Amino acid sequence: MFRRGLRLHLVATLGIAAAIPALGATAASKQQATQTTLVVGSRDLDGRTQATLSAVVAGADGQPATGAITLADHGKPLAGFALDADGRLTATVELAPGDHSLSATYAGDQTHLASSSDVTPVRAVVGTTPDFSVSVAPTSISLKQGQSGSATVSITPINAISLTAPMFITISCSGLPDQSSCSFTPLNIEIPVGATAAINSTVVIATQATSLAKVQPPLTRGSRPVAWAILLPGAFVLGGFAFSARRRFLGRLLLLALVGFVAVLGTTACNPLYRYYNHGPPNNLPTPAGTYTITVAAQSSNGVTATTHYTTFALTVTQ
Secondary structure (H helix, E strand, O other): OHHHHHHHHHHHHHHHHHHHHHHHHHHHOOOEOEEEEEEEEEEEEOOEEEEEEEEEEEEOOOOEOOOEEEEEEOOEEEEEEEOOOOOEEEEEEEEOOEEEEEEEEEOOOOOEOOEEOOOEEEEEOOOOOOEEEEEEEOOEEEEEOOOEEEEEEEEEEEOHHHOOOOEEEEEEEEOOOOOEEEEEEOOEEEEOOOOOOOEEEEEEEEEOOOOOOOOOOOOOOOOOHHHHHHHHHHHHHHHHHHHHHHOHHHHHHHHHHHHHHHHHHHHHHHOHHHHHHHHOOOOOOOOOOEEEEEEEEEEEEOOOOEEEEEEEEEEEEEO
């Protein structure tokens, strides 16, 4: 009996050990392989090279991939984007003068594995006009509702030796989801004459979570809204009766006006402002979950013409 029990125990142990790799393989098989393809076109735009990007992330399961994709230059992240519902991306980026090697990397999602495209070389025109380029790192930020995150925006001078006076640049962002905000420190950047090093600014992205607390507006000290609601109409009624004793016709008119006044007082409780001032604002709405492409714009102006350059990063908001 002892040998038989020992044999059954060993068989059960070996069976469990053999099942563990199978379970791991089943869990890993939930994520399908992907293939990322990047096509780049370029054109000269007022002395700058603009690259048009067209990327597709195809899954082995035939389902469109979701999430973020990163554009890299010589392996260094350059910009981030959100894939559309078909797992595609179409965008434009501005390239600094010189040679570039562009590639796209898909970060993966719950059902798809990460993948990268082939490298595409692009040569950007080289000019002599003072200018600048803008980049952001990291190019992808993931936050839960209610969290905040930051990234570094870098402004790199181009041909600043040709400047006759410092160049001032203002940074802004757009494309944020509802119930979120961005702020820059510093908001304005100065490029001195002859500068070559990048100047950085920090952008903070803040999201919002659902709040169950309601703000109840405090009543003014000494105010008695219920008492006034009773005494004020009552005073009008008594005055109306006293006045109607002498002049019945005018008294009837007064009573009619009083009824209308009381009706107006009653209907104000249905007014949105009445509800806001007396019951406070509604619960805070959360930032919608999803992946968004946030555009960072850097603009300079010499008083006559304005120069604006853009970069993007991907923001993923989860519950």
